[in-house]
Amino acid sequence: MMIKRSELWQLIIIHFKELLREPGVLFWGIGFPILMAWGLGIAFAGEKETKKDIAIVNFGEENNLSRFLREHTEMDADGRYLFTINDPVFGKNIFRFAPLDSLDATLGVKRGIYQLMIDNQGDSTVFYLDPANPEARLLQLQLATLIGERHEDDTFSGANTITLEVKGTRYIDFLVPGLIAMNIMMACMWGMSWTIIERRKGNMLRRMIVTPVRRQNILLGLMTARVTMNFVEAALLMLFAWIYFDIDIQGSVPALIMVFMAGNIAFTGIAIITSSRTSNTEVGNGIINFVNMPMMILSGIFFSYQNFPEWSIPFIQNLPLTLLADSMRSIINEGAGVAAVLDKTIIMSLIGFATFGIGLRMFKWY
Amino acid sequence: MDKELLISAKGLHKNFKKVKAVDGVDFTLVAGEYVALLGPNGAGKTTLVEMIEGIRTPDRGEILVRGLSIKDDRSELYARLGISFQETRFLEKITTLETVRLFASFYSQPEERIEEVIHLVGLEEKRDAYTKNLSGGQRQRLALGIALLNDPEILILDEPTTGLDPAARREIWDILMKLRKERGTSLILTTHYMEEATHLCDRIIIMDKGRFLAEGSLGSLLTQMKMADVAHFAVAGPLPDDLPQRPAGPAIEWDRATGRGRCEMHNVSVELPALFAFLEKHGLRLSDFEHIRPTLDDLFLAMTGRRLTEETE
Numbered sequence: 001m002m003i004k005r006s007e008l009w010q011l012i013i014i015h016f017k018e019l020l021r022e023p024g025v026l027f028w029g030i031g032f033p034i035l036m037a038w039g040l041g042i043a044f045a046g047e048k049e050t051k052k053d054i055a056i057v058n059f060g061e062e063n064n065l066s067r068f069l070r071e072h073t074e075m076d077a078d079g080r081y082l083f084t085i086n087d088p089v090f091g092k093n094i095f096r097f098a099p100l101d102s103l104d105a106t107l108g109v110k111r112g113i114y115q116l117m118i119d120n121q122g123d124s125t126v127f128y129l130d131p132a133n134p135e136a137r138l139l140q141l142q143l144a145t146l147i148g149e150r151h152e153d154d155t156f157s158g159a160n161t162i163t164l165e166v167k168g169t170r171y172i173d174f175l176v177p178g179l180i181a182m183n184i185m186m187a188c189m190w191g192m193s194w195t196i197i198e199r200r201k202g203n204m205l206r207r208m209i210v211t212p213v214r215r216q217n218i219l220l221g222l223m224t225a226r227v228t229m230n231f232v233e234a235a236l237l238m239l240f241a242w243i244y245f246d247i248d249i250q251g252s253v254p255a256l257i258m259v260f261m262a263g264n265i266a267f268t269g270i271a272i273i274t275s276s277r278t279s280n281t282e283v284g285n286g287i288i289n290f291v292n293m294p295m296m297i298l299s300g301i302f303f304s305y306q307n308f309p310e311w312s313i314p315f316i317q318n319l320p321l322t323l324l325a326d327s328m329r330s331i332i333n334e335g336a337g338v339a340a341v342l343d344k345t346i347i348m349s350l351i352g353f354a355t356f357g358i359g360l361r362m363f364k365w366y
Numbered sequence: 367m368d369k370e371l372l373i374s375a376k377g378l379h380k381n382f383k384k385v386k387a388v389d390g391v392d393f394t395l396v397a398g399e400y401v402a403l404l405g406p407n408g409a410g411k412t413t414l415v416e417m418i419e420g421i422r423t424p425d426r427g428e429i430l431v432r433g434l435s436i437k438d439d440r441s442e443l444y445a446r447l448g449i450s451f452q453e454t455r456f457l458e459k460i461t462t463l464e465t466v467r468l469f470a471s472f473y474s475q476p477e478e479r480i481e482e483v484i485h486l487v488g489l490e491e492k493r494d495a496y497t498k499n500l501s502g503g504q505r506q507r508l509a510l511g512i513a514l515l516n517d518p519e520i521l522i523l524d525e526p527t528t529g530l531d532p533a534a535r536r537e538i539w540d541i542l543m544k545l546r547k548e549r550g551t552s553l554i555l556t557t558h559y560m561e562e563a564t565h566l567c568d569r570i571i572i573m574d575k576g577r578f579l580a581e582g583s584l585g586s587l588l589t590q591m592k593m594a595d596v597a598h599f600a601v602a603g604p605l606p607d608d609l610p611q612r613p614a615g616p617a618i619e620w621d622r623a624t625g626r627g628r629c630e631m632h633n634v635s636v637e638l639p640a641l642f643a644f645l646e647k648h649g650l651r652l653s654d655f656e657h658i659r660p661t662l663d664d665l666f667l668a669m670t671g672r673r674l675t676e677e678t679e
Contacts, residue, residue: 211472
């Protein structure tokens with residue numbers, strides 16, 4: 001009963017009540033992301049084809065790969081070997097193998113035309129791929145599985161972790177972790193920044209601090225309520241994706257929780273710094289968009305950022321939203337564990353603590 | 367016996383860009399005192415109380431509340447103060463009860479106190495209503511209730527009844543009068559309603575352009591400024607031709623056409639009987655009489671050439 005009377009508990013509970021009494025909040029927080037996942041998932045699957053382009057160097061060498069291509073593919077007008085998987089739910093997946101010389105192949109990979117380059121040196125087939133490109137890694141595993149199944153050959157990896165359902169490679173697989181990440185960002189920015197600005201404008205913040213309340217509890221209460229809601233929203237979206245699209249978490253769940261927390265730390269911190277000064281909701285609107293928009297565009301939520309100019313990629317990869325989306329994708333789709341996402345988790349946490357610290361110093365309570 | 371000094375502020379200055387919001391003001395509050403800061407909008411009343419509340423820092427000057435500076439002993443002092451701003455937008459979809467409970471948790475007040483306060487400000491019927499569905503008066507009473515949660519020693523209310531209708535204003539006044547009687551609370555109140563200042567407060571400070579123009583009780587203010595009472599009257603029948611302009615006491619201005627007279631009085635207890643004696647002596651019978659007392663608005667007009675209800679540029 002004591003806990004019920006504590007100020008932090010009251011501050012948390014009051015935010016929950018506010019959220020739950022606003023039906024719009026529930027729709028936009030939970031319903032909308034699910035609808036978006038459903039809509040985009042269907043739109044990009046359905047009848048459409050997903051094409052995967054692979055460059056092959058030294059195609060002439062005789063081995064399982066060459067045999068596989070000769071036996072199971074057909075050639076198109078451009079001299080590419082096409083291998084097609086028809087999935088009843090997710091449509092057509094076409095693998096296009098283009099025999100090229102080494103120079104063209106390298107260039108093509110750099111330009112993002114090919115996700116993967118295979119140097120077919122007889123017995124020692126070598127994969128060239130950008131380790132930062134999750135699609136390429138998946139493609140490698142997929143090919144290993146395709147070829148391995150048909151030729152009882154595990155030269156390519158031996159890993160049977162990815163089945164022919166090609167889970168982890170569909171657009172919806174790419175989309176869902178991105179949507180979760182985006183939702184965390186949006187929820188923190190609008191749910192926290194906007195709330196803080198509104199309360200400052202309506203004198204509610206200053207009304208609260210002319211009492212013996214501990215100021216940090218006001219922010220902590222808001223953050224706790226927001227992060228909990230974010231967790232519920234993410235869990236429901238994941239549940240929907242699992243039931244409807246059969247997406248499951250291939251990597252470590254503790255790692256996913258760790259990344260989720262780090263992302264929330266980053267974005268609650270950013271939300272505090274964003275809302276630390278202004279009491280004008282229109283200015284607030286502008287600042288929030290100023291923070292959100294570049295990440296919405298650059299961070300590869302809906303489409304891979306690999307197509308942006310090469311020099312911009314390292315910058316994009318270190319944006320908080322990219323860090324969160326990429327690490328979630330690597331866990332959900334590629335089976336990554338804690339170690340693989342540790343660096344990103346640390347960067348996100350540091351961003352969060354730094355922005356929170358600076359934001360709190362600048363914070364205008366009245 | 368000297369009353370305990372609760373607040374003492376000396377030489378307060380606060381500028382906003384080029385505007386001198388508060389321009390060299392000394393202020394004190396003693397225990398049990400109800401003080402009004404009366405002035406038009408823009409007089410600097412809010413800036414002054416916000417400095418006392420510790421949410422604005424004076425450019426110059428010092429404020430001590432019970433001998434402590436609010437910067438150093440924030441939570442100690444906020445535990446003793448009850449504050450209400452001109453307007454607070456409470457969380458819209460949170461009920462009256464929940465709002466009071468939230469603030470009660472800041473003061474570690476028990477559940478009984480929450481009920482007490484809701485009863486005190488008469489919001490029992492609205493305890494489960496969202497704050498957005500409260501009327502202006504109810505919202506101000508909620509704000510007042512929250513300010514009273516900790517049974518404060520000093521209550522600071524910034525325009526608590528601005529924009530309220532007379533009935534709603536009266537309800538707030540009644541709560542404040544009751545508080546003085548039962549709890550011995552001290553009050554600083556800003557207002558631009560002279561009725562509010564005169565009804566509630568023992569000491570009125572008239573403020574304009576960041577300065578104190580005058581202070582004291584209503585009576586002493588009017589005496590200080592030599593504000594005259596005015597008698598307006600009419601007599602039955604025609605006025606005699608030989609009527610003297612200046613009888614023993616007050617000067618009378620006659621309007622012969624209507625038979626009406628006007629008389630300014632600086633000492634009513636002497637001059638009014640003298641006026642009646644004069645009328646009787648000349649066989650004049652009153653058909654109409656009105657005694658108009660000067661108001662703070664008249665006083666403000668005399669001092670500044672503006673009315674309290676006018677905006678300061």
